[in-house]
Amino acid sequence: MGEDGRHRRAREMREERTKQILAAGLQIFAEQGYHRASVADICGRAEVARGTFYLYYPSKRDLFDAVMDALIRDLERGIRRVDVSPGAAPPLEQLKQNMLWLLSLPRARPEMLQVLLWEAVGVDDVSDRKLASLHHRMFELTRRSLETGQALGLVRPSDTDVTARAVVGAVKELLLSLRVRGDLPQEDLAHLADELLAFATRGLLSV
Amino acid sequence: MGEDGRHRRAREMREERTKQILAAGLQIFAEQGYHRASVADICGRAEVARGTFYLYYPSKRDLFDAVMDALIRDLERGIRRVDVSPGAAPPLEQLKQNMLWLLSLPRARPEMLQVLLWEAVGVDDVSDRKLASLHHRMFELTRRSLETGQALGLVRPSDTDVTARAVVGAVKELLLSLRVRGDLPQEDLAHLADELLAFATRGLLSV
Amino acid sequence: MGEDGRHRRAREMREERTKQILAAGLQIFAEQGYHRASVADICGRAEVARGTFYLYYPSKRDLFDAVMDALIRDLERGIRRVDVSPGAAPPLEQLKQNMLWLLSLPRARPEMLQVLLWEAVGVDDVSDRKLASLHHRMFELTRRSLETGQALGLVRPSDTDVTARAVVGAVKELLLSLRVRGDLPQEDLAHLADELLAFATRGLLSV
Amino acid sequence: MGEDGRHRRAREMREERTKQILAAGLQIFAEQGYHRASVADICGRAEVARGTFYLYYPSKRDLFDAVMDALIRDLERGIRRVDVSPGAAPPLEQLKQNMLWLLSLPRARPEMLQVLLWEAVGVDDVSDRKLASLHHRMFELTRRSLETGQALGLVRPSDTDVTARAVVGAVKELLLSLRVRGDLPQEDLAHLADELLAFATRGLLSV
DNA sequence: GATGAATGAGACTTCATTCAT
DNA sequence: AATGAATGAAGTCTCATTCAT
Incomplete structure (x- = not known):
């Protein structure tokens, strides 16, 4: 018609x-x-x-909401839940993939991180709630992964409430620090991911 | 007189x-x-x-600077550098003391964390620089501690640039999550500190 | 289009x-x-x-500048430099024309004089400089006219630095005094101009 | 007691x-x-x-009034009315004395002129009235002198309303211009006074 | 009488939002 | 639908004046 x-x-x-x-x-x-x-x-x-x-x-405020929503959607879209079904890749490998994708963001989507990790912080109650909610989902994803790992005997017993937060915090911090250094070669990302995973899996102590 | x-x-x-x-x-x-x-x-x-x-x-901006300066001073005053001279307490014990003190802040100084971890973020260039500077000092403190630990053979070889950030991030995250839950019993702090240290020292994997 | x-x-x-x-x-x-x-x-x-x-x-100050600039432009536009080329009207006649135009201002543009002769005085350094500059141009115009007159043998020898100021002052004063009396008939202007010119040309003494 | x-x-x-x-x-x-x-x-x-x-x-405004009053009193105290009684000095000589005293003011009392001729202008209605009143007395003094001169046949017939203003204006202008040049030798004052009196008595034209 | 800290009215200016074209 | 000029609420800061000590 x-x-x-x-x-x-x-x-x-x-x-x-x-x-x-x-x-x-x-x-x-x-x-x-x-x-x-x-x-x-x-x-x-x-x-x-x-x-x-x-x-x-309708307002500047609403545009900011829309911007945050789009960023949050893009961010969550990129994260793959760890697949523990038989035949899937090893969990650590899957984790590393997630990690690599996250670590690529400072380069691929610098404004995403700038807004979600920095500029949206403390703007007002609505945006704070959005951030808290995103954060909560990341945290729960991590926590459930850890619990799955514990059930499978891969992860040592621990208060996942604490360790999941620690993991999330470590990742956020690395992203935050990458946010400023504009350009870093792709190979480095693998190194960063390795180091981060090594830290998270084996800890700091020798032996 | x-x-x-x-x-x-x-x-x-x-x-x-x-x-x-x-x-x-x-x-x-x-x-x-x-x-x-x-x-x-x-x-x-x-x-x-x-x-x-x-x-x-002289202005609202200046008061905010003064508030931040006072908070940063109080925060840094409370952190004890790890003493590795002979006869000092074991390093991990000292670390735990620092950790406990930090974890007491959400209760003892909730507004301190609210401002330094949240409200001051992205306010303007001056406050961002102040935060970056505080953050850098925390990071360097951690990094040097790790390097000392490596020199003493206590800490396994790693890229301290990455691991130090991971540690700082984990602590910040825990503080951030405690910031909201107003009340938590003193005993829990010890538990949190233990869990956090266990995570940082031994990692997540079993065995 | x-x-x-x-x-x-x-x-x-x-x-x-x-x-x-x-x-x-x-x-x-x-x-x-x-x-x-x-x-x-x-x-x-x-x-x-x-x-x-x-x-x-951009600001109240800037508007005031613009107001002064417009007034000064209008004022200077109305003043005709005395033409001494052969065939021009007699210099005294030209002077009288200028005088008449100036004396018409209290009626035609009362706010112009109110601002330039009164309200702009002492407002701040910028406006004071503007006034001084306007004043300087009026003074120089007068002084050069006197020197031309001296060269032509029309004006008796004198310190034109002093007499030019005296002339400018006399005119300003008359304008200032007319500023308040709102209404005065057109014919009076010619009388005022005649009296002022007589004073300036022949002085006060009899004989 | x-x-x-x-x-x-x-x-x-x-x-x-x-x-x-x-x-x-x-x-x-x-x-x-x-x-x-x-x-x-x-x-x-x-x-x-x-x-x-x-x-x-009682207020800043009242102090300003007091300052103006004191300056006006000092100013009027210094001016001597021309004495036409037999045996007095010749009127022109007396005039020159007045003139010399006025011309000494930029040096002797620079703040007096700065306030009365500049800073008090346009401050508010009260100060404007004070200035107008001072001005009116100066004008009347001059006008009556001219009328006396006319009665004695010394001054040519003229509209004293105009010529008195012209005289006052010329003097004010000279004072205003002296206000800025900080230092000028005493002898020059005599020159200035002579030039001014010559202008006022004989006018500008030659012959 | 002297002090100077405290007061609060009032001025300028910005900027998200509306509305006539 | 698009424009951008106009709006006015709200915020920061100054300074003459008051008042408790």
Whole structure:
């Protein structure tokens, strides 16, 4: 139908614009943080007028929510739950894959980490809850993995509530420290992952 | 003599007020973060007029700096460098003492952690630099301890650049997660410290 | 074409608003002086919101500069340098024309004189420099005219540094005194000009 | 009486302090103008506490009034009315004396001129009225002198309303221009006075 | 009387959001 | 749908004046 085609076209353009503003928001929020970023900045980057902005997002706050939601979705999409079914790759190998993917983020998606690990922190209650919730899922994923490992006899008995947090914290910290050093060669990522896994699996003590 | 006394009195009162406003700022910043906290809020908490505020701090920004400086000073004061001279307590014991002290902070100084680990993040370049600097010192402290441990044969060979970050991250994460649960019994702290140390020293794998 | 028209229209409206606020500023500054005039007053007179003001002028100070610049431009535009080329009107006649134009200002542009001769005095260093500069140009114009007159043998020898100032001062004073009497008939202006010129040319003494 | 002595002493000290603050006010107002001068500045110069200020003057505004009043009194005290009684010095000589005294002011009392000719201009309605009133007395003095001169046949017929203003303006202008050049030798004053009187008596034209 | 810390009204300015075109 | 000029609430900071000591 002509009607349908026109409608579809309109919808597609609308989605296009929505994404365009979202992308601009991501960039600006990553560069300046929520408070220093002005709606004018974002419109400038998105190359739309200030009024247009409000046709697509009800407020600066809502755009920030959308940016966070998109980042969180992308982040969680990349993480593979460890598969312990018979025939799957060894759990440690799977872990390392996850680790490598995470460690690739500072290079591949620097603004993602800049926003999720830094600029979104303490913005307001809503964003804090979003972060807490993301964090909680990462933590639970880790904790359940550890418990599975314990059930399989791979992981020594421990308070997974504590150790899962320690693991999550170690990873976050490494990502945070990579966030600043702009460029690091791919080979190093493997080294980092190895070191991190060695630390997590065998600890620091010799023998 | 009388002159001296009057001067001393005046100075003391000035210091008192300075601290009073600092304390109010700490509370308000911890509760609301830098951006949502208004000078009026802080004055309300400190029970002084708005003009009074500016007799003691040149601006809201400067008060925030002072708050951060005080917190960082308190934090670093509490951390004891591990003493490896003969006759000192065993290094792990010393580490555990540090850990226990840190883990007591969510209870003893909840606003300290709220500000240093959360609200000060991403406020502006100055506060970010302060945090980065604090963080760097913590990291270096840890890294040097690990290197000392390696030299003594206690710590297995590893890239201390990575492992030190992992350790710092694990501790930060635990503090961050304790920050929200207001009340936790003293005995648990020892358990947490033990678990954390066990994780860091022996890793996760069984055997 | 349509693009051009829209742009031109927008530019015109912008210039209109700029002038509208400039005019309001002139009125308010003339009525109240720089310090008692608030941005709110000016916006009230211009019938725009406070925020609108800052779309057109970066600050109250800048508006005052713009007001002064416009007044100074208008003032200097009205003054004709005396033409001594052969065939030109007699110098005294030309002087009288200038004088008449100046003397018309209290009626035609009362706020101009109110601001330039009164309210801008002592506002701050920038405005003082602007006034000094205007004043200097008036003085030099007068001094050079006197020197030309001396070269032509029309003006008696004298220290033109002194006499030029005296002339400028006499004119300023007359303008200042006319500033308050709102209404005076046009014919009087000719009388004033005649008296002033008679004073300046022949002095006070009889014979 | 002891009582009397104590009271007198107290009164004298009060007057002393009053003058001390007045002097500080004069200096600060001359340096910075009314609006930029803060009560704190004045107290600093007077070496009294801020509270003390208000024991002697009800407000900054009132101090400014007092400063102006003192300056105006000093100024008018120095001006001698031309004495036309038989046996008195020739009127022009008396005029020159007045002129010389006025021209000595930029050196002798620079702050007086700075305040009366510049900083007090446009401060507010009260100070404007004071200036207008001073000005009016100077004008009337001049006008009556001219009329006396006309009655004696010394001064040519003219609209004294205009010429008196011209004379006052010329003098003011010269004072204003001297205000800035800090140092000029005493002999020059005579020259200036001569030039000014020559201008006023004989005008500019040759023959 | 002297002090100076405290007060709070008031000014300027920013910027998220609205609205007429 | 798109524009961008206009809006005005809200926030920071200054400084003349008051008041407890």
